[in-house]
Amino acid sequence: MSFTEEEIERYSRHIILKEVGGAGQQKLKDAKVFMVGAGGLGSPAALYLAAAGVGTLGIVDLDVVDLSNLQRQILHTTPDVGRPKVVSARETLHAVNPNITINTVEERITSANVLDIIKDYDIVMDGSDNFPTRFLMNDACFMLKKPLVSGSMFRFDGQVTVLRGHLPTDPCYRCLYPEPPPADLVPSCQEAGILGVLAGTVGILQATETIKLILGQGDVLAGKLLVYNALEMEFMKVKYKKNPHCLLCGPNPQITKLLDYEISCTLQRH
Amino acid sequence: MAVTVRIPAPLRKLTGGSSDVPAQGATIAAIIDNIEASHPGLKARLCDETGGIRPFVNIYLNDEDIRFLDGPDTRLADGDLVSIVPAIAGGA
Numbered sequence: 001m002s003f004t005e006e007e008i009e010r011y012s013r014h015i016i017l018k019e020v021g022g023a024g025q026q027k028l029k030d031a032k033v034f035m036v037g038a039g040g041l042g043s044p045a046a047l048y049l050a051a052a053g054v055g056t057l058g059i060v061d062l063d064v065v066d067l068s069n070l071q072r073q074i075l076h077t078t079p080d081v082g083r084p085k086v087v088s089a090r091e092t093l094h095a096v097n098p099n100i101t102i103n104t105v106e107e108r109i110t111s112a113n114v115l116d117i118i119k120d121y122d123i124v125m126d127g128s129d130n131f132p133t134r135f136l137m138n139d140a141c142f143m144l145k146k147p148l149v150s151g152s153m154f155r156f157d158g159q160v161t162v163l164r165g166h167l168p169t170d171p172c173y174r175c176l177y178p179e180p181p182p183a184d185l186v187p188s189c190q191e192a193g194i195l196g197v198l199a200g201t202v203g204i205l206q207a208t209e210t211i212k213l214i215l216g217q218g219d220v221l222a223g224k225l226l227v228y229n230a231l232e233m234e235f236m237k238v239k240y241k242k243n244p245h246c247l248l249c250g251p252n253p254q255i256t257k258l259l260d261y262e263i264s265c266t267l268q269r270h
Numbered sequence: 271m272a273v274t275v276r277i278p279a280p281l282r283k284l285t286g287g288s289s290d291v292p293a294q295g296a297t298i299a300a301i302i303d304n305i306e307a308s309h310p311g312l313k314a315r316l317c318d319e320t321g322g323i324r325p326f327v328n329i330y331l332n333d334e335d336i337r338f339l340d341g342p343d344t345r346l347a348d349g350d351l352v353s354i355v356p357a358i359a360g361g362a
Contacts, residue, residue: 039362129362154358
C-alpha cells in the first residue's frame with residue numbers, strides 16, 4: 001500500500017471498516033471516475049468521491065456558473081458566478097482533498113469526442129441534463145465496456161440505476177428506455193423546475209453506487225431502477241432485464257456506431 | 271380486478287393532482303382504457319397511435335416491467351400496484 005501518514009489519518013474512518021480496509025482504500029485511490037456534468041448531480045457526487053479518496057476524477061462541462069445554479073450546484077459558490085464550472089469544480093475538490101488528480105474537459109461531449117474523453121476511466125457517472133447525452137453516454141460506455149452510473153431528476157422525482165450492458169446478464173439504458181421521447185414531449189428545464197436538495201439525494205446515491213463498484217462490495221442497482229419521490233418521501237425499486245430486442249446490447253444489434261440525437265432541452269445552462 | 275395505478279408527477283395534471291388512481295380491469299391494456307375513461311388524455315401519453323406502450327414510458331406491475339411480462343396483455347390480480355415511470359433526463 002502507498003499511503004502517507006496524512007492519508008492514513010484522513011481515511012481512517014474508511015480503513016477501520018472491514019468492507020473497505022486498507023485494501024479497499026487503495027482501490028479507491030487507484031480508481032478513475034469520469035463525471036458527465038459539474039451541475040446538480042455532479043456536484044454532490046464529486047464532493048463525496050473526492051472526500052472518499054477516489055484517486056482520479058475527470059469532469060466535463062462547458063457551462064459557466066450562473067446565479068440560478070447555486071440553489072443546488074454545491075461545487076460552486078457565489079464568487080464563482082461567470083467562471084467556468086470545471087474551474088470552480090477543480091478548486092472546490094482540491095480544497096476538500098489535495099491528494100487526488102482532477103482532469104477537466106471544458107467542451108460539449110459529442111459522438112465525435114466522447115470515446116477519447118472517457119477511454120482512460122474505469123467508471124462513468126451520468127449527471128447530464130438531456131436525453132441525447134444520456135443515450136450517447138450509454139452507447140459509448142457499452143462500446144468501451146465501462147459501467148455507467150446513471151442518475152436523473154425532474155421536479156421532485158429522481159431515478160438511479162447502474163448500466164453494464166456489456167455484461168451478458170446486465171441491461172443497458174436502451175433496455176430500460178428503448179428511445180428518447182420526442183422533443184415536444186420533454187418539458188423545458190425552465191418549465192420543469194427542480195427541488196435543489198433532490199440533486200443532493202440523487203447525486204449521492206450515484207456516488208454510493210460508484211464507490212461500491214470500486215470496492216466490489218454490496219449489491220448495486222444493476223437491472224434495478226430506484227425511483228425516488230421527495231414530496232412523498234418514497235423510494236420504489238423496480239426490476240428490468242436485458243432486452244433481447246435491444247438495438248445496442250441485444251443479440252442482433254442495429255446500433256454499431258455512436259448517434260447524435262437532437263438536443264431536446266434548449267435551456268441547458270440552467 | 272381492482273388495482274391502484276401510480277401516476278408520475280408529469281401526468282398528474284391529468285388526474286387532478288392525484289398520485290394514486292383506482293382502476294378496474296383484467297389486463298394492463300384494460301386498465302389503461304379504464305383510466306382514460308376517468309382521466310381523458312392519459313392514454314395518449316402512455317401509448318402510441320397503434321396502442322403500443324411508448325418506448326420512453328415504463329409500466330411496472332408491482333416491481334416487474336411489463337415489457338418483460340406480457341406487455342399490455344399482462345394479467346392483473348386484485349390489489350396489484352401498477353406504476354407508470356417515464357424517463358426523466360434532468361441532471362444540472
